[in-house]
Amino acid sequence: xxxxxxxxxxxHPDCQISASSFGAYVEIGAGxxxxxxxxxxYSYCDRGCDIANAEVGKFSNIASAxxxxxxxxxxxKASLHHFHYRSALYWDDVEDDADWFALRAGRKxxxxxxxxxxxxxxxxxxxxxxxxxxxxxxxxxxxxxxxYTIVGGNTARLIRRRxxxxxxxxxxxxxxxxxxxxxxxxxxxxxxxLSAEAFLEKYS
Numbered sequence: 001x002x003x004x005x006x007x008x009x010x011x012h013p014d015c016q017i018s019a020s021s022f023g024a025y026v027e028i029g030a031g032x033x034x035x036x037x038x039x040x041x042y043s044y045c046d047r048g049c050d051i052a053n054a055e056v057g058k059f060s061n062i063a064s065a066x067x068x069x070x071x072x073x074x075x076x077k078a079s080l081h082h083f084h085y086r087s088a089l090y091w092d093d094v095e096d097d098a099d100w101f102a103l104r105a106g107r108k109x110x111x112x113x114x115x116x117x118x119x120x121x122x123x124x125x126x127x128x129x130x131x132x133x134x135x136x137x138x139x140x141x142x143x144x145x146x147x148y149t150i151v152g153g154n155t156a157r158l159i160r161r162r163x164x165x166x167x168x169x170x171x172x173x174x175x176x177x178x179x180x181x182x183x184x185x186x187x188x189x190x191x192x193x194l195s196a197e198a199f200l201e202k203y204s
Contacts, residue, residue, distance in 0.1 A: 003027075006181065009039070012047070024181070029064065036105050037069070040113070042177075053105055053125060057113035058177040063137070068123045069109040074100065112147065113177040131172055132162060147172060167196055174204045 004010055009022035012030035020034045023041035028034060032049040040058035045051065049062060053069040062068070073080040083090050085097035107125035111117065115129050118137035123129065128144045135141060136152030136159070145151050148168035150159045163171065179187070190199055 023058065040177075046119075053107060054109045054111060054123075056111045057115065057131070059114045060111050061116045062111075063117060063119040063121070065120045066117050066122075068111065068117070069107075069125050070122055071104055072125065113175075132168065134162060163196055167200065170200050170204055171196065174200060176203070 004025040004027060006024035009026040009028060011017065011028045012032075014031045015028050016033040016035075017028070018034075019036045021038045022028075023039060023043070025042045026039045027044035028039075029045050029047040029049060031047055032045055033051065034045075034049075035052040037051050037054040037056065039056045040060070042058055043056050043060040043062070045062035045066065046064035048065045049067070050070075051062075051066075051068045052071060056062070056068075073082070074085070077084065085100040087094045088096050104125075109123050109125055110128040111123070112129050112131035112133060114132050116134045117123070117129070118135055118139065120137055121135045121139045121141065123135070123141045127141055129135060129141070130145055130147030130149070132148040133145045134150040135145065135156065136150065138154070139152050139156045140154040141151065141156045143156070145156065146158075148162040148171070150162055151157060152159050161168070176184075176187075184191075187203070190202060194202065
């Protein structure tokens with residue numbers, strides 16, 4: 001029997017999940033935190049991920065110890081410390097700063113369809129990772145990443161294109177990630193055996 005389900009996300013032990021939604025066949029690795037985020041169908045993260053304020057597309061592959069939507073401290077204020085926005089931890093007569101948390105929650109990171117985010121990568125708020133892109137292990141991403149490119153380093157730099165621009169445009173137009181579960185199953189032998197170009201020739 002398949003472990004993953006169209007109806008219920010699979011959470012491994014010790015996950016912390018809050019204010020988040022999950023599509024079909026989603027898996028969240030052990031010890032991961034997911035907050036104020038949405039995962040598209042078939043996406044997963046491995047162990048120990050910290051994902052907040054993020055929109056994750058379909059078929060995203062997120063390796064262990066990745067941080068997406070890494071939150072900022074208020075550098076323009078008199079102090080960086082969270083005593084002035086997590087104030088209820090320190091005093092009984094004051095509430096947390098709701099405006100600060102609303103600002104954080106609105107600064108979404110966007111992860112495209114069929115992406116691969118490598119182990120230990122860090123993706124800052126308000127960054128978009130294009131469809132089909134690869135973020136190498138340990139990369140710090142502070143700016144948008146174009147579709148079907150491979151980036152790495154601190155801060156992220158283009159390593160190379162994954163596909164030619166023409167193939168990338170054709171793959172995005174095909175949008176196989178929107179196929180239903182049965183069509184994916186029917187095409188499984190071709191996903192396994194064909195090059196991207198041959199796959200496009202058959203299906204587009």
